[in-house]
Amino acid sequence: MSEILVLVEQVDGEVKKVTLELLTLARGLGTPAAVWAGPGYTPDAKAKLAEYGAEKIYVAGSEEITGYVVGPKAELLAQLVAGKSAAAVLVAATAEGKEVAGRLAVKIDSGVITDAVGLGDGFVAEQSIFGGGVNVQSKVSRGTPIVAVRPNSTAPEAAAGAGAEEEVSVSLSDAAKSARIVERVKQEKGARPELTEAAIVVSGGRGVGSAENFSVIEGLADALGAAVGASRAATDAGWYPHQFQVGQTGKTVSPQLYIAAGISGAIQHRAGMQTAKTIVAINKDPEAPIFELADYGIVGDLHQVVPQLTEEVDKRK
Numbered sequence: 001m002s003e004i005l006v007l008v009e010q011v012d013g014e015v016k017k018v019t020l021e022l023l024t025l026a027r028g029l030g031t032p033a034a035v036w037a038g039p040g041y042t043p044d045a046k047a048k049l050a051e052y053g054a055e056k057i058y059v060a061g062s063e064e065i066t067g068y069v070v071g072p073k074a075e076l077l078a079q080l081v082a083g084k085s086a087a088a089v090l091v092a093a094t095a096e097g098k099e100v101a102g103r104l105a106v107k108i109d110s111g112v113i114t115d116a117v118g119l120g121d122g123f124v125a126e127q128s129i130f131g132g133g134v135n136v137q138s139k140v141s142r143g144t145p146i147v148a149v150r151p152n153s154t155a156p157e158a159a160a161g162a163g164a165e166e167e168v169s170v171s172l173s174d175a176a177k178s179a180r181i182v183e184r185v186k187q188e189k190g191a192r193p194e195l196t197e198a199a200i201v202v203s204g205g206r207g208v209g210s211a212e213n214f215s216v217i218e219g220l221a222d223a224l225g226a227a228v229g230a231s232r233a234a235t236d237a238g239w240y241p242h243q244f245q246v247g248q249t250g251k252t253v254s255p256q257l258y259i260a261a262g263i264s265g266a267i268q269h270r271a272g273m274q275t276a277k278t279i280v281a282i283n284k285d286p287e288a289p290i291f292e293l294a295d296y297g298i299v300g301d302l303h304q305v306v307p308q309l310t311e312e313v314d315k316r317k
């Protein structure tokens, strides 16, 4: 079977969950081959990738690969697609993953599908388009399919692969080196999971009422081991940092469970969360549009409902 290249997402050598999801998807389509781009490869990383089915692991450990903005990763993948006659390339539909996918598509003259929420036989992808308003089945009809898959679209399942390593060197073009990274500022790693990767997200909107009141949202999030999100109304008001905004101009999340508290459900907010598996809305207005989308709706004041939920979750631990 032909190889399916999976670009590994990692932080400080730790393989991100989305990569395990991509390997799980790849197993059903061909021979999964993980591509490690940059330094930091460790025996732990190898073990993790093999545990989730990587038959091959291509390791391109050069510092140059992560020293420049995305260009080198696209060139590395282009080289591997040609050299290994890969059947497809899977990347995470993160900001960086999508940019790599786009650049790779141009380099290898292939079609690209972004924001896939499923991928099946013949590389037919279920794709969330028009800001999440519509789901369609899409297939690349030219070249080697490149598919950017949203985190949390697939449950990662372990199934051992051989994990055979192969070192890869890549000679970068001047174009790939046109934007150099001059500084990396490490964000404090909070106790909460990363928003786009979290299995559960609890988001607050204008209904939360103030920055201080976001502690109510955080309380439920912490009880559930969830990430915190916010609507644009809440971030624009300065109640919560912009990096946690969910929606068209914020982050796109696809968790197993999304709890929206005090959020009306504007189309721009939906664009970032409507592929969540289960949506719970808490709103005091029974006519709020979010209830059209929600699997479970609670009509009530979030300042009463959310603390009760938190208490109940804590009790059941």
Ligand code: FAD
Pocket (backbone or CB within 6 Å): 204, 205, 206, 207, 208, 230, 231, 232, 233, 234, 245, 246, 247, 248, 249, 250, 251, 261, 262, 263, 264, 265, 266, 267, 268, 269, 272, 282, 283, 284, 285, 288, 300, 301, 302, 303
């Ligand atoms: P509101 O629409 O004001 O809704 C507040 C809700 O809280 C209401 O339904 C109300 O009934 C309820 N409520 C009030 N008090 C309580 C209470 N005590 N208990 C329970 N419920 C209560 N928005 C985003 O979120 N993300 C984006 O990325 C985004 N991008 C945008 C891009 C563009 C180009 C534009 C034009 C807009 C964008 N918006 C985005 C803004 C979007 O249109 C909405 O204005 C925004 O989502 C509204 O946020 P909200 O639901 O928190 O506030």
